[in-house]
Amino acid sequence: MRKQILSFTLVLFSLLSFAQSAYEKVMKEKIAKIETSKTPEDFQILANDFQRIAEKEKGKWQPSYYAAFSYIQKGRILMRENKVQGLDEIADQAQKYLDEAQSVDKNAEIQLLQKMIYSLKMMVNPMERYMTFGTKATEQFAAAEKLDPNNPRIALIKAEDVYFTPAQYGGSQTKGIELFKMALDKYNSYKPKTDFDPNWGKSEAEYFVNQAPK
Known part of the structure; x- marks a missing residue:
């Protein structure tokens, strides 16, 4: 009986390990396609x-x-x-x-x-929806930034918002570029918790930093 239980346990463990390795493989493949x-x-x-x-x-x-x-x-x-x-x-x-x-x-x-x-x-x-969805977006961003202030993707989206917002509404390409530089610094030091946690956006920060006048 003990041998049967042991054999069953080993088979179950092998199946679980195979399923986990298959999941890891497909996730890495799909994440790379981002x-x-x-x-x-x-x-x-x-x-x-x-x-x-x-x-x-x-x-x-x-x-x-x-x-x-x-x-x-x-x-x-x-x-x-x-x-x-x-x-x-x-x-x-x-x-x-x-x-x-x-x-x-x-x-x-x-x-x-x-x-x-x-x-x-x-x-x-934008004209009709700023007070609803625009306000909600601002609130969610503030909550995310408070929870993880060193997150480079938060810095990246902040840089985007400043860069692409017209000057008459408080935007600035010059300030946006500086924020992209700050985002890139965070990408260079930030470590995702696992191989499957988000790690996107660094190439975009690099692109905008390279557009800055030398």
Whole structure:
């Protein structure tokens, strides 16, 4: 009987180890694609991939987080192309998966994505929505920054906001570049807790820092 129990335990352990290693492999592959994805279609494919992982890994927040992030990136690309008609639907899809991530964990990375979702919704009609979604975005950003002030992605989004906001509304490309430099400094010293925790954005900070006059 003891041999049978031991054999069963070893088989179960082997199966669990195989499942874990398969999860780790596919997550690393998909996370690596974040840096190479450039189009809305790329990020939609990535969102679909992370959705499938999230369906199998209910106890982990990262797959749902990355599904939400992929939708957000899709929306941000369309926003920069002035294609705002579908942003509400995209933001709602991102919210669905971010809610799943928040049901497992609550952290600054998730709060930052919430800020980004509210910003997408605001950009559908900034004049009408600033007092609602703009205010919510500001509140979420402040909460994320308070929770993890050294987080480089928080610094990156702050730099973006300053850089792309028109001067008459308090924006400044010069100040934005300085904030991108601060973000890059944080990227160079910040260490994610695990291999699957967010680590995106450094290349964007580098790009804007390299645009600064020498």
